[in-house]
Amino acid sequence: MYLLNYIKTHKRILILIVSVLLLTITFETSQQLYYIKRFNLGGDATFFILLKNQAFRWFVWVVLSAVIFYYIQSTKIKKDLTFTHVLKYASLILGLVILNVVIISINQMLTYDDTFTISNLTNEYLPFFMFQKAPMYTLGYIAITIIMHLYFANEQLQIKVQDLSELKLTNARLYTQLKDRVDDRTSVLNIKIGNKRKIIPVNEVLWIEADDYCVKVHTVDKNCYTMRSSLKALLPKLDTNFLRVHRKAIANMTMIKELSMSNTPNLILNDNTEIPVSKSHLKTVKDFLSDH
Incomplete structure (x- = not known):
């Protein structure tokens, strides 16, 4: 043959x-x-x-x-x-x-x-x-x-290459099938503090504030932790309850008490912290609140 x-x-x-x-x-x-x-x-x-x-x-x-x-x-x-x-x-x-x-x-x-x-x-x-x-x-x-x-x-060698090619296609198909089912968003924030690391569950985060090349993570226990990242890089890793409400702020929408429309729009958190909402993000915030 x-x-x-x-x-x-x-x-x-x-x-x-x-x-x-x-x-x-x-x-x-x-x-x-x-x-x-x-x-x-x-x-x-x-x-x-x-x-x-x-x-x-x-x-x-x-x-x-x-x-x-x-x-x-x-x-x-x-x-x-x-x-x-x-x-x-x-x-x-x-x-x-x-x-x-x-x-x-x-x-x-x-x-x-x-x-x-x-x-x-x-x-x-x-x-x-x-x-x-x-x-x-x-x-x-x-x-x-x-x-x-x-x-x-x-x-x-060609047989091995073909096997690897088929394996790649199989993995690609599996990824396509599972990517919508698997939630790859983080459940904790790993923040370096000196020589140690602080693990903060995301459900304890009130809001996140931009600070030059870093961000400040504000938590429900009134603490604030500096993390080397950007809001743009951090947002895709967070749960869908976190929304970008301002160029300098991401808010945990489960911690929102109300949306104030006086003078300038503000989100009022459970601890009465006020976070400004920019005009470009206002509609997104309203849509989220109306759906929830």
């Missing part, structure tokens, strides 16, 4: 490989024919006879290269080659090269009707083809091993 998918998605690369292979076969055939003619080795060898022999030898090489493909495909590939990987690949390549040489040596003996003996095979044919074909076969298998290793390593 992997082999078929690889062929479909890498047609251009495979066409290039096949072209190089055909050129190699043609070159080796021409080279062999040249030596036969040049050194008068005799025989009735022709270009097409030699071409057939060379094609068979490289066909065997191609068929056995599938072993490399399936071995790498079934192995857990990592991007970085370890010494163990290199050792296993080297052993596999060496074994395939020897198997190639044995097969084409036996085929050569049978083709020329030579006497088939172990002595003849090991003393004549195996050494000849080992020197003639082993270097090219080895280089070819090394190239295929590197290509296959990189291909499957990249494939596993």
Whole structure:
């Protein structure tokens, strides 16, 4: 299945490989024919006879290269080659090269009707083809091993990227579903006082006053705490009962006793503190009071 998918998605690369292979076969055939003619080795060898022999030898090489493909495909590939990987690949390549040489040596003996003996095979044919074909076969298998290793390593990386992408989409969907249900507003204010921290429940806050780059938090127990923040940054963290009523004030609307409309609008808190209400925020304050 992997082999078929690889062929479909890498047609251009495979066409290039096949072209190089055909050129190699043609070159080796021409080279062999040249030596036969040049050194008068005799025989009735022709270009097409030699071409057939060379094609068979490289066909065997191609068929056995599938072993490399399936071995790498079934192995857990990592991007970085370890010494163990290199050792296993080297052993596999060496074994395939020897198997190639044995097969084409036996085929050569049978083709020329030579006497088939172990002595003849090991003393004549195996050494000849080992020197003639082993270097090219080895280089070819090394190239295929590197290509296959990189291909499957990249494939596993793509799978991990896809998994992470799907996880991201899942988390985004969950966030969209839950963001309206989850109230991420703070229930306390954490205020640093010297080397200590004061935790103030927001339901004990009367109002918050802007003071340069800080704010003053006024509480029901008549205390006032300075907090390094701004009204704009603080408001989204507070409960919806807190309203911006002035450019310098946020009021806890649950602590409001009344809205005074004399001269200038003011909110009167339960402790009789008066907080000015700007014209731009007056409608918001009225709407809130009318709804509650």
